Amino acid sequence: MTMQHELPVPAPARNARRRTHAVPRPNEGVWPGLATPPVAPVKARIAESLFRNAVRSLPVRVVLPGGERIGAGGPDSPVMRIERPAAFFARLGANSKIGFGESYMVGDWTTTDLPGLLTPFAARLSTLVPPTLQRLGRRFAEARQPSEEVNSLEGSRENIHRHYDLSNELFALFLDETMSYSSGWFADGSDDLVLAQQRKMDGVLDMAGVRDGMHVLEIGTGWGGLAVRAAQRGARVTTLTISQEQKDLAEQRIAEAGVADRVQVLLRDYREARGSYDAVVSVEMVEAVGEDYWPTYFAALDRLLAPGGRVGLQSITMPHERMVVSKDDYTWIHKYVFPGGLIPSVTSIEQNLAADTGLRIAERRSLGYDYARTLGHWRESFLDRWEDVAALGFDETFRRMWEFYLGYCEAGFRVGYLDVVQFSLQRRPGASS
Known part of the structure; x- marks a missing residue:
């Protein structure tokens, strides 16, 4: 896959539009910053703790390297395989609303039934993270809509x-x-x-x-x-x-x-x-x-x-x-x-x-x-x-x-x-x- 840390000088014509913040350009294979997980060990540890606690009661099976399994799912439940835990939790800790999807984009985690796996997460989207932490995240940690x-x-x-x-x-x-x-x-x-x-x-x-x-x-x-x-x-x-x-x-x-x-x-x-x-x-x-x-x-x-x-x-x-x-x-x-x-x-x-x-x-x-x-x-x-x-x-x-x-x-x-x-x-x- 092609991932670039910085945006290159844009080509002429339609890509010459003014941009003041780095944005992905999927039709050109440009993914600014995606190749490198963020370095935020404290946030990563917090994210791992919250994730483990959240999935413990979900009808899914989460499998980590070494065979560790978490989740309340049975043998027919969708399976999430975390291939690179350190990168996954680092992205999740930096910004959960963006990092979860980015982790799938780069292969930090995989599944054979993506909508089936995401459905129980969606069903409890508002309660997976405690409300107090959600408010703190919105105030101090998570990105806001760019003015551009x-x-x-x-x-x-x-x-x-x-x-x-x-x-x-x-x-x-x-x-x-x-x-x-x-x-x-x-x-x-x-x-x-x-x-x-x-x-x-x-x-x-x-x-x-x-x-x-x-x-x-x-x-x-x-x-x-x-x-x-x-x-x-x-x-x-x-x-x-x-x-x-x-x-x-x-x-x-x-x-x-x-x-x-x-x-x-x-x-x-x-x-x-x-x-x-x-x-x-x-x-x-x-x-x-x-x-x-x-x-x-x-x-x-x-x-x-x-x-x-x-x-x-x-x-x-x-x-x-x-x-x-x-x-x-x-x-x-x-x-x-x-x-x-x-x-x-x-x-x-x-x-x-x-x-x-x-x-x-x-x-x-x-x-x-x-x-x-x-x-x-x-x-x-x-x-x-x-x-x-x-x-x-x-x-x-x-x-x-x-x-x-x-x-x-x-x-x-x-x-x-x-x-x-x-x-x-x-x-x-x-x-x-």
């Missing part, structure tokens, strides 16, 4: 670029043919991901009341699947993205679907949108907005929606109390996958709607377990197609990073720590548009 990753206009473009512009070809290898990078909605008795994604898209469009003759605004194009589906209903669609790579492929796919005359793809931030639309749809975009900009985002939905219109919103959510205590944390997901993101709670969505808009939640639908199944499909496809992914230039560290990301999220949805909800937003009686 705030979701200003420029910051949002850089944050989106770091994830969604990894490679259109990469996403095409593990997503289904609809290129939907969000939860599907499986019909009873079906495990067909394509049908689940089409059902999800129809669910969002129904929440927004999209029908023939409407002009629909989509915030967050992805690769064009929802815009195509809306156009096939007879709607005219204006869809916004801030990723040039996504815009290019979305336009190609829209043309191939035969609806280019009905869909316009704009390289534009939601804050720059203008006009009035019969319906607005946005799928798993609000998680990338950031708490500081939620009022602006929800106010934009209100401002852009014509009188009598509805919004179809799909959002990952988390319990409100967990969101409140963890909203300033800088986690492994932030560092390696979604910089600048924050998953809202249903309560926070309701609060922002009440404070900054005339909108309310009129209908909702939970799809949390469907997301666990969706992520399982993606993870299996990614691993099955790894040779094709590697041929695009991605290294072994990226393989383990992406596998951990998908497995980590799957575990969160399995146990209900995370949910995903489709909302129909409508104006409150008497609210002005």
